Amino acid sequence: MDHRKLSDHFSVAPQIEPEDVAKLAEMGFRTLITNRPDEEIEDEEHRSANMASLAAKHGMNYHYLPYYPGEMTFDLVADYEAIMKSAPKPAFGYCRSGTRSSHLWGMSQAGLMELDKIVETAANAGYDHSSLMPVLKFYATRRGKNG
Structure with a gap:
């Protein structure tokens, strides 16, 4: 499993294997978020229903987004x-x-964290967010106006 830390509260990875859920729980992760749509996955063992069941089995919260x-x-x-x-x-x-998961993290940080720091943090985790700068700026502006 290729685990990449973006903050003390959130890490991402490319597609995990069902057996990785137990490893994540052992590593102290308390919530698992699947951002990959089931329609992209051919085998049932990697689909959200199975991953939700495994997360529950290992005491983790689960969200399919x-x-x-x-x-x-x-x-x-x-x-x-x-x-x-x-x-x-x-x-x-x-x-x-892991890119889409990292994008969601980046967008959620826009307006809370310096945009260059978001891009740098993502780059250190192996994700290029430089092309997102215009939308990050937009999200930061929107957050500033709405809270």
Whole structure:
């Protein structure tokens, strides 16, 4: 499992294996977030229902928040923020490559963290967020106006 820390409260990874859920629980993760839509996954063992069952078996909270490629929305970011606000920490998110999970983290930090620091933190975890700078700026501005 290729685990990449973005903050003390959130890490991401490319697609995890079912047996990784027990490892994540042993590592102290308390919440598992699947951002990969079930429609992208051919085998049942990697689909959200099985991963939710495994998370429950290992005492973890579970959230299925599918993020379809190219479909970043205010509602999606708001749903991610709501999960992170209430979920036991630390939380662990994954999708096919970890990129979409890292994007949600980045958008949630816009307006709370310096944008260059968001891009740098993502880069240190192996994700290039430099192309997101315009949308990060927009989210930061929106957050400034709305709280």
